[in-house]
Amino acid sequence: MLxxxxxxxxxxxxxxxxxxxxxxxxxxxxxxxxRGQVCARFAIVNPLTSKDDLGLLIDSMR
Known part of the structure; x- marks a missing residue:
């Protein structure tokens, strides 16, 4: 989890x-x-999820 x-x-x-x-x-x-701060949580369950996939999600927060 991240x-x-x-x-x-x-x-x-x-x-x-x-x-x-x-x-x-x-x-x-x-x-x-x-610790009381709202944040995003990734729970990666698909073994085919790549670093690039995660990067796209993080980039969507802009």
């Missing part, structure tokens, strides 16, 4: 981003909390 935060994002931003990824069928990424 967690990370986008500086300046509020919980609503993570919710919007997560919903967009799910509705576009790109990924299932859920917001979570780590």
């Amino acid at each position: 967690t990370f935060e986008r500086i300046g994002w509020q919980p609503e931003d993570y919710d919007r981003w997560s919903t967009h990824l799910m509705e576009s069928q790109r990924a299932f990424v859920t917001p979570t909390r780590h």
Whole structure:
């Protein structure tokens, strides 16, 4: 599992981003909390997921 935060994002931003990824069928990424801070959580279950795939998801946070 991998967690990370986008500086300046509020919980609503993570919710919007997560919903967009799910509705576009790109990924299932859920917001979570780590040490009280909202962040994104990737739980990678597909062994074919590549670093490039993860990079695309991270880039979609821009």
